[in-house]
Amino acid sequence: MLEVSGLTVRHGQLEALANVSLALAQGETVAMIGANGAGKSTLLRTIAGLHRPAAGTIRLAGRDITGLPVHARVALGLVLVPEGRRLFGSLTLEENLLVGAVRGRPGRWDTARVFELFPWMAERRSRPTIHLSGGEQQAVAIGRALMANPRVLLLDELSLGLAPALVQRLYDVLPQLLEAGMSLLLVEQDVSQALRVADRAHCLLEGRITLSGRPRDLSPVEVEAAYFGLTAGPT
């Protein structure tokens, strides 16, 4: 569904991503783990079209989308839930959702469906989102992305700044998204949470993929080594 090959991104002199390749099949969940500054967010933002890669290609359902602007990628079914939620402060909850449907593909997601997924939203639909809690805002950000009926949903740091119980509630929703064949690429600092939901995981370190595999095949020692860049050896 999504295929990234040889992606290199530079921020000025700094090489934020170096030759990163990954693939995402339909209905699959892939997690990117890694420390702060490893390039996880840069990877998602580049796939979404917010950064121009210096090299490499991004393909969605076989089509090369490397040069497309952000909004055109949304129309093709590639939608990012950005880090920090980024809701529209002067819009109501429902308006936030509706803006998400502007370029969307036709499909099963609409406001009624999002309200089904997050029942508390219905009665607060005409309120501004600034009064919502962090977890509720994150749910609105997910709902807003779903309104475009994505084929691939990019989730950037769902857990950032949220209490663990709230994070769990958000992750509980993910299986319902996968049912319809949506693919998920998620970036997460909470490694255990990410490995629990993912079919496959990649670990990023300083812009390079240092470890890939199925969560159950990865030993904690391996993950730790890839995460912190430790070379295997006697400790």
Add this chain to the structure above:
Amino acid sequence: MQWVNAIVQGILLGGLYALFACGLSLMFGVMRVVNLAHGDFAVLAAYLALAVITGLHVPMLWSALIVAPLFAGLGYVVQRVIIQRSLDVSPVTTLLVTFGLSIVLQNGMLEAFSANSHSLPSGVLAAGSFRLSPQLSVGYLSLIVFAAAVALIAGLQLFLSRAPLGRRIRAAADDPEAAAIVGTDVRHVFGIAAAIAFATVALAGIAFGGYSSFDPAAGPQRLIFAFEAVVIGGIGSLWGTLLGGIILGVAQALGAQVDSGFGVLAGHLVFLAVLALRPSGLFRVRLT
């Protein structure tokens, strides 16, 4: 009674200022662009209207039907081709670029239309008036302009708060990157906002041309009034801009009542007082 008359005329004049300022307010509220060429575009609209009126032999108000859509198109192009590029660099660049545009427009108009001043033939509109009492009468033109300003601001406000496109404009104004992430073509939406702003500039330019004479260098002086109306009312708030225009108009009319040379100065003093005491304006800063 003279004072009542001054207040009524001031309110009506405020309508003109509000009509003129709402494009500035919209451009700033949505794109965070301070368009220093705003006044010059209004003058350009007046020249275009003059050409339409003399060329097609239509009355002044009818010329708006041609000039306003033309200006909407011009606004879209100017936004996409010139302003957006400078926005991508930095907010300060937009100031330099619109300042440059202002100079180019003034000199271009000087070249094309000479330095002679013109005015739009407003005919019965300028001369005719309702006589409310022996000392109090309101001109047709100022009444039409005031009504147009109120209707325009109400319509714009309704469009921004209710229409799907208005919602996208507000979303793009809040956070352009987030709007792009959820599928909004932000450049296109900004272009549309500029088109709306420029259409209102065209209306204001024609109204100004009916009120008084204009020449290629008239833009910057008028821009000051628009700025003052916007700042008094609160930047980015359209109703605030209407209120700001009215306060400015009344201050000028009352000042002129004290001494005929004191009018514009009184407006400036009110503006300075608001800037000193309530720098964010009288209205809350909000696009809706």
